[in-house]
Amino acid sequence: MLSSTMPFIDIQSRLGIDLDRWLLLQSGEQPHKRAARCHAFEKEFLECAHGIGQTRAKVECKLEMEDFYECMHRNKTHKKLYDIRQQRIKMEKEKSYVTPSHHTGQPDNTP
Amino acid sequence: MEAPFDFTIVTQPEGAVVLSLVAPISQLTCFGFCFVLKKMAASKVKQDMPPPGGYGPVDYKRNLPKRGLSGYSMFGIGVGVLVFGYWRLFKWNRERRRLQIEELEARVALMPLLQAEHDRRTLRMMRENLEEEAVLMKDVPGWKVGENVYHTDRWITPPSEELFNLRPREQLLHKRFGFQWYV
Numbered sequence: 001m002l003s004s005t006m007p008f009i010d011i012q013s014r015l016g017i018d019l020d021r022w023l024l025l026q027s028g029e030q031p032h033k034r035a036a037r038c039h040a041f042e043k044e045f046l047e048c049a050h051g052i053g054q055t056r057a058k059v060e061c062k063l064e065m066e067d068f069y070e071c072m073h074r075n076k077t078h079k080k081l082y083d084i085r086q087q088r089i090k091m092e093k094e095k096s097y098v099t100p101s102h103h104t105g106q107p108d109n110t111p
Numbered sequence: 112m113e114a115p116f117d118f119t120i121v122t123q124p125e126g127a128v129v130l131s132l133v134a135p136i137s138q139l140t141c142f143g144f145c146f147v148l149k150k151m152a153a154s155k156v157k158q159d160m161p162p163p164g165g166y167g168p169v170d171y172k173r174n175l176p177k178r179g180l181s182g183y184s185m186f187g188i189g190v191g192v193l194v195f196g197y198w199r200l201f202k203w204n205r206e207r208r209r210l211q212i213e214e215l216e217a218r219v220a221l222m223p224l225l226q227a228e229h230d231r232r233t234l235r236m237m238r239e240n241l242e243e244e245a246v247l248m249k250d251v252p253g254w255k256v257g258e259n260v261y262h263t264d265r266w267i268t269p270p271s272e273e274l275f276n277l278r279p280r281e282q283l284l285h286k287r288f289g290f291q292w293y294v
Contacts, residue, residue, distance in 0.1 A: 040265065063262040074270060076260040081276045087247050088277065097247065102239055105279045 038071035236274045243277055 012021055022028065026036035027043050036042070045064040049057035058065070070076050091097035180188070218225075241257050248254045261267060275283040 044263075067261045067263055070260055071267070074272075077270065077273060080258075080260060081273060083251075084244055084247060084276065087251060091247060099277070100239075100243070103243065103277045105281065 038068060041068040041071045044068075233269065233274065237269060240274070240276060 012019060025042070027039050027046065030036065041064070045061060045068045048061040048064045052060065088097065088099075092099075245256045248256060271283060271286050275286060
């Protein structure tokens with residue numbers, strides 16, 4: 001009943017029903033036609049990894065898979081931002097850096 | 112001034128007993144009692160008596176007059192008020208829907224302007240972040256400024272955390288939660 005992406009006996013296609021396939025794929029049909037945030041990454045990954053089996057996909061589609069995971073979880077982005085923030089705190093302690101005016105809390109009303 | 116001599120004719124039983132006991136020795140007892148017995152005989156005391164001919168008839172029967180609207184008509188009036196209210200509500204809701212459509216059309220007409228403004232702002236913030244990163248991470252070994260975390264060159268919309276990274280936290284929170292329909 002709960003199908004995987006590469007099912008052995010595809011009951012739902014055999015019976016022509018859609019019990020949970022509608023929620024398995026971000027790139028599938030979404031309500032109100034609103035695209036998912038990582039739609040493009042998922043499409044790239046699936047186009048790369050379709051039909052070649054999991055073992056081969058892990059080797060050949062490594063880049064697309066990493067991009068897809070990064071889009072979903074943003075781990076690398078957050079780590080990078082954290083490092084920049086920590087460096088700023090360190091430099092402010094050493095008094096070698098002053099935050100510019102546009103990064104303090106003053107409101108900026110220029111267009 | 113007649114208070115000490117007020118013995119009513121309709122006496123309490125104790126009063127009658129007292130009088131009957133006192134009567135044979137009335138001449139021998141104090142002045143007050145003799146005076147009372149004399150007054151009783153004369154019946155010139157001003158007492159609160161019923162009017163001559165007795166009182167009029169007393170209205171004691173149940174009086175539950177039928178008045179007001181019947182139950183059915185009250186129910187009908189209630190239902191009528193409801194229906195009138197619904198009709199007015201639906202009319203106004205249709206009018207509001209028309210006004211809402213007008214507002215949406217205005218938004219559609221202004222969309223290029225708003226989108227362009229938003230894009231300019233995003234790009235400006237990204238540029239500022241890039242320059243700050245270059246200044247901050249000068250001395251950090253192995254850091255490539257403006258390095259893309261993805262392996263692709265596609266345009267990826269920056270998340271709010273990235274845009275507001277070097278700004279005070281209130282600005283990020285305002286961006287994320289400032290406009291909320293529901294509290």
